[in-house]
Amino acid sequence: SSNSWSAPFFAGAMTTIVLSVLFRRQGQEKKGTKGHDTTSRSGSTRSTSAPNKLKPGTLMDTPTLNNRILRKAEGALRLRTSRLIIVVERCTNDHNYSAILRTAEALGVQHVYIIAPQVCESTLKSNRGMVDVTHDSVDSENLDDKNVKLHRSNGQAIKLATAAEVQNRANHHLFAQRAVQWLQVQEFDTTKECIDKLRKDGYHIWSTDLSQEAVTLDEEGLRDDDDTLKERNLIPDKLAIVFGTEAVGCTAEILDASDKRVYLPLRGFADSLNLSVATALCVHQLFILDPTIIGAMPEEERINIRRQWYAKLATQRIQSKSEKASKRRLIATIQRFENMKANVDNPNTPSHQQQIDKVAKIPQLKKELQQLEDDLFAKALTAVEDLVHNPPEPISDMRRADAHRTTYAGKGTKEKNGDAWAGMPATNYYRVEANTSSFFRDRVKATSKDSTEEK
Numbered sequence: 001s002s003n004s005w006s007a008p009f010f011a012g013a014m015t016t017i018v019l020s021v022l023f024r025r026q027g028q029e030k031k032g033t034k035g036h037d038t039t040s041r042s043g044s045t046r047s048t049s050a051p052n053k054l055k056p057g058t059l060m061d062t063p064t065l066n067n068r069i070l071r072k073a074e075g076a077l078r079l080r081t082s083r084l085i086i087v088v089e090r091c092t093n094d095h096n097y098s099a100i101l102r103t104a105e106a107l108g109v110q111h112v113y114i115i116a117p118q119v120c121e122s123t124l125k126s127n128r129g130m131v132d133v134t135h136d137s138v139d140s141e142n143l144d145d146k147n148v149k150l151h152r153s154n155g156q157a158i159k160l161a162t163a164a165e166v167q168n169r170a171n172h173h174l175f176a177q178r179a180v181q182w183l184q185v186q187e188f189d190t191t192k193e194c195i196d197k198l199r200k201d202g203y204h205i206w207s208t209d210l211s212q213e214a215v216t217l218d219e220e221g222l223r224d225d226d227d228t229l230k231e232r233n234l235i236p237d238k239l240a241i242v243f244g245t246e247a248v249g250c251t252a253e254i255l256d257a258s259d260k261r262v263y264l265p266l267r268g269f270a271d272s273l274n275l276s277v278a279t280a281l282c283v284h285q286l287f288i289l290d291p292t293i294i295g296a297m298p299e300e301e302r303i304n305i306r307r308q309w310y311a312k313l314a315t316q317r318i319q320s321k322s323e324k325a326s327k328r329r330l331i332a333t334i335q336r337f338e339n340m341k342a343n344v345d346n347p348n349t350p351s352h353q354q355q356i357d358k359v360a361k362i363p364q365l366k367k368e369l370q371q372l373e374d375d376l377f378a379k380a381l382t383a384v385e386d387l388v389h390n391p392p393e394p395i396s397d398m399r400r401a402d403a404h405r406t407t408y409a410g411k412g413t414k415e416k417n418g419d420a421w422a423g424m425p426a427t428n429y430y431r432v433e434a435n436t437s438s439f440f441r442d443r444v445k446a447t448s449k450d451s452t453e454e455k
Contacts, residue, residue: 059396063403067392069436073309074394076182079108080305083296084286085203085240089115089191089254091275093246099276100243105182107283108294110305113240114187115194181312191253204236207250208243208282209261210272217262217285225260235290241282246275307381307388314380315373317437318444327372334365383443402428 061072086104091097097117104112188194198205208214215225222234242258244250255261264282266273273281287293319327341359344351402425407414414427421427 059393061395061397061399061401061404063401065395067439068395069313070310070387071392071395072398073313074306074391075396075398076108077302077306077309078394079295080110080302081108081293081296082110082298082301083238083293084109084283085111085113085198086279086283087113087115087194087198087205087240087242088117088279089194089242089250090245091117091243093275096246096275100279101180101183101185103276103280103283105180107280107287109283110184110297112183112185113194113197114185115191116189117187182309191251195254195257198240201238203238203240204259205254205257206239206241206260206262207255207258208241208263208278209250209255210263211261214261214263216265217282217289218265219289221262222289233290233292235286235293239286241286243275243279243282303388306391307385310384310387311377311381314384314440314443315376317440318380318383319376327369330365330369330372334362334369337362337365379444380440382447383440 059071061068065071086100086109088097088100091100091114097114101112186197188197195205215221219234236259241262242250242254244254250258262282264273264278264285272278337358340355341362343349344355344359405426406428407426409417409427414421
């Protein structure tokens, strides 16, 4: 049915949220600050003070915290690991693919390897081509249900999909793209290429497997399988855990190359889980088995990631409204011309010279966009370089303050669920005074002034 895709998506999303909360509370050094009170639009006052049970020194997220966005980024970075790599082999469902990426980001796994990757947008197509969801928002006009159709991962169109389902699919893809901003995703055309890369970098390979040859992914199962583990850690210093396709699991090629086959013990009639749910549970289990994985990353790699993250955060905030509008118009023009290209390239569809001329401009427009983004990133990089080596104290509890928990649900959805959602922090409006944009813009001005004076 047209709702068949929603089960894995919501299952994966909810599992990720629950596990990330559990995970963040484990193995962390907690440092802190006091909370505050925030007033909603309705006039009621909700206390967002940190609970008294927090350990002394825990730094909580608050709207008035200086350098808040950098502290939050630093909090995530300190918990990132490169000891563990998630490998996804031939995933055929775009919802699972994008949910796995969100899970990796939420649990702090920096590297994800994708073998024969699924193109997320291939399941969201208009009569002018695939819908672009890689930017900051999804154009509702471009998602008109008369022009855009949902497709299953096998290419079959979902004929009865509603406009709301099309919007949900686009938003799901957009959230996955946002998660990828903070990950390093490497793609491989073949399983062999991925295996060779892992071996070269010194990673052990564990593949998830439902066969009776697999060992249970718990302390008892791992120790029983390997007597030498009595003298060392359960988890190798470098580990890649592989998850196979939804229908048949890992290929014989990756299973034969694996150092170990593992499975998560289940207790019901169902002997398997949704792929994204299985990924979340197995990865979380690895962190439980060996908490030293958390934050395990060479300092040089952490500094390089910090440089990229800080600059990226700055680029999102230093542009003026007019500069943002110009960039959006340029992106929209490129998308419109690329949609025309499908007609121009079709020999059975008549094309006007004006359309052909516009399509010919695509390379130049893309070059302009790339130059704009490169210049912006270079400016941002200069502004944050000193912070890369002297970062602010990180937030040590990643939970957001109520003032930053506003839901992404639209106005209509909020109105529809008004009674049920009444008084919930995620649906209230909070006035937030702190402005991180001004912080970054001031630094850009300062670095530009210093550069001018040196000349």
